[in-house]
Amino acid sequence: MPEVMERKKKMTLVVMSGDFDKLFGAFIIATGGAAMGMEVTMFFTFWGLRALRNTKPTGKTIFGRMLGMMYGGDITKSNPSKFSFGGMGRWMFGKMMASNNVAKLVELRDLAITLGVGLYPCQMSMDVMEFPAESFIEGVKPAVGVGFMLAEAEESAVQFFI
Numbered sequence: 092m093p094e095v096m097e098r099k100k101k102m103t104l105v106v107m108s109g110d111f112d113k114l115f116g117a118f119i120i121a122t123g124g125a126a127m128g129m130e131v132t133m134f135f136t137f138w139g140l141r142a143l144r145n146t147k148p149t150g151k152t153i154f155g156r157m158l159g160m161m162y163g164g165d166i167t168k169s170n171p172s173k174f175s176f177g178g179m180g181r182w183m184f185g186k187m188m189a190s191n192n193v194a195k196l197v198e199l200r201d202l203a204i205t206l207g208v209g210l211y212p213c214q215m216s217m218d219v220m221e222f223p224a225e226s227f228i229e230g231v232k233p234a235v236g237v238g239f240m241l242a243e244a245e246e247s248a249v250q251f252f253i
Contacts, residue, residue, distance in 0.1 A: 101130040103244040104251040109141035110172040111181060111196065117142075117253045118199035124249070125206035132247075133203070134240040136213035139253075140220065142166050142200060143212055143227045155221030162220075165228075166197055204230040211235045 102124040106117045117133065124131045135143055144165040150156035174180040185195070194202070203210065212227060214234035224234065244250045 099130065099246050099248065100128065101243070101247040102132070102249040102251070103240065103247040104131070104133045104253060105240060105244075106133055106135045106139035106142060106253050107137055108172070108253055109138035109169055111169040111184065112171050112173075113253050114139070114142050114166065114169055115196055115199065117251070118196065118203055120251060121208050122199060122202050122206055125203065125208050129249075131203075131206075131208040132211065132240075132243045133208060134211050134213060134235070134243070136216045137220070140212055140216055140222055141169055143210060143231050144222070145226060145228050147226050149223065149226045150221040152221065158220055159222075166200060169196065200228075211239065213237070213240075 102121070104117055104121055106114070108114065117139075121131045121133055141162070141164075146165055148156070149159035169181070170178065171180045171184055174183075176183075188195070200210075209232050210230065211232045212222075212224075212234045214236050217223070217234055224231075
């Protein structure tokens with residue numbers, strides 16, 4: 092009979108999307124797990140890196156600078172995956188959430204940092220998209236690769252891909 096690995100009270104999330112609603116869900120799950128005493132690791136790759144970005148311009152090459160401009164900024168510029176309406180959806184959801192006393196996305200991200208959630212950017216995605224470490228907010232962990240994420244996931248009781 093194969094040996095069964097004991098899983099820790101730990102959660103790993105891979106965040107690939109930069110959409111408002113998906114980032115919101117990822118941070119709700121992460122902060123909920125951390126509040127329950129779980130060790131939580133979030134691995135941000137490609138479009139998910141938006142959640143960690145500050146407003147500094149990025150890119151060394153013409154393509155990198157173009158991507159940085161087209162991408163449109165930090166977490167406050169994330170649009171819903173449906174009903175974006177050129178930014179109108181982001182405004183509308185913000186109003187609806189505020190009227191129901193729901194935390195803002197940036198507040199959830201800050202809460203995750205406060206609760207000790209590990210926010211790790213993907214090194215390969217950073218290289219491809221030309222996002223240097225200086226383009227991330229304070230509290231982001233050093234960049235890692237897929238091997239780190241897989242090792243975290245392997246010993247986690249819960250894994251998500253968002």
